Every structure is written in structure tokens, then in C-alpha cells.
Amino acid sequence: MLLGLSLVVGMAQATNITLNQPLKEVVVEDKGELILHGNSMDYKKWDSKNLVGKVRILQHMAGRKSVKAENQPLMDKIVAAHFDAHKYQTTNIINIDDAIMGTGLFVKGETKKAKREHPDSQVVMDNDGVVQKAWDLKKQESLIVVLDKMGKVRFVHEGKLSDAQMQQVLDLAKKLQQE
Numbered sequence: 001m002l003l004g005l006s007l008v009v010g011m012a013q014a015t016n017i018t019l020n021q022p023l024k025e026v027v028v029e030d031k032g033e034l035i036l037h038g039n040s041m042d043y044k045k046w047d048s049k050n051l052v053g054k055v056r057i058l059q060h061m062a063g064r065k066s067v068k069a070e071n072q073p074l075m076d077k078i079v080a081a082h083f084d085a086h087k088y089q090t091t092n093i094i095n096i097d098d099a100i101m102g103t104g105l106f107v108k109g110e111t112k113k114a115k116r117e118h119p120d121s122q123v124v125m126d127n128d129g130v131v132q133k134a135w136d137l138k139k140q141e142s143l144i145v146v147l148d149k150m151g152k153v154r155f156v157h158e159g160k161l162s163d164a165q166m167q168q169v170l171d172l173a174k175k176l177q178q179e
């Protein structure tokens with residue numbers, strides 16, 4: 001039992017993300033946020049301090065197909081929920097630095113494709129892994145965070161979500177949009 005408790009505590013301390021606090025500020029300058037302009041895309045510097053004003057489900061993930069698949073069911077449920085774009089935005093941060101050697105161009109292409117399919121989502125390409133380092137995240141893993149309108153963390157989990165956790169994330173996002 002003591003071993004189990006120490007594992008839970010260790011997982012809870014695996015990041016420096018704290019409930020009811022804003023995320024540690026981080027700026028992505030190499031690539032950054034994808035901005036869609038008709039058929040073309042540009043990049044702009046992305047700053048986490050701008051994660052205010054809307055409820056967000058933020059996903060940070062290693063640039064690996066297996067990691068993307070971990071929480072794809074949640075992303076599908078978010079699309080199906082048709083959240084109000086005036087009150088809600090999904091933010092996806094892809095850590096290109098944590099891609100399998102030689103797959104970076106493929107990951108970038110898939111990321112651009114996803115931005116075209118979901119233009120209301122915020123998509124950030126992090127070439128240098130600065131977010132992963134700033135938030136002390138595990139490599140080869142994903143992170144799900146729910147932020148309220150003030151940018152404060154209301155839910156955080158590294159790794160694959162259970163069905164109950166997915167429902168918790170969706171319910172929380174709906175509730176926060178009504179506040």
C-alpha cells in the first residue's frame with residue numbers, strides 16, 4: 001500500500017502544474033501557433049499567458065502517432081460536443097522535438113492538416129520542446145489540462161485518460177462555460 005501511495009504522489013508531482021493556478025509562462029518562438037490564411041499557413045510566436053478569455057481543453061503531446069492516439073477519443077468527443085466558439089477553444093501543442101527520428105516532416109504535415117480540419121482550434125508546433133521543459137512533462141507522453149476563463153488549471157492529467165476522466169473533462173468544460 002505504501003508503494004502504491006508513493007507512486008500516486010510521484011505522478012501528482014511529475015509536472016509543475018498546480019490546480020487553481022495559471023500554467024507556468026512559456027513562449028514558443030521556433031514555429032509557434034499555426035495561423036490559417038485561406039489556403040496558406042503562417043506561424044506566430046505563442047505565449048501561454050494568452051490562454052485567458054475562454055475555457056480551454058489544452059492537449060500537449062509528443063509528436064508521435066502512438067501518443068496522439070492515446071487521447072484521440074477525447075478530441076473526437078470535443079468535436080461532437082459542438083462547444084460555443086465564443087466561450088471555448090481547444091489548444092493543441094505538438095512537441096516536434098519529441099518525434100521519432102526522421103518523422104518531423106510527417107508530424108508537421110499532419111499538424112497542418114489537423115489545423116485545416118479544425119480551424120477554430122489553436123494549434124502550436126513546438127520545434128524545441130520548450131513547453132515540455134517548462135512544465136516538466138514526461139517525454140513520449142500526452143497531457144490534458146482544462147483551463148477556466150481566467151487561465152487557471154481546473155484539471156490536469158498526464159497520459160491516457162480513462163473513460164471516467166474523459167467524461168469529467170467534458171463535464172467540467174461545459175460547466176465552466178456557463179460560469
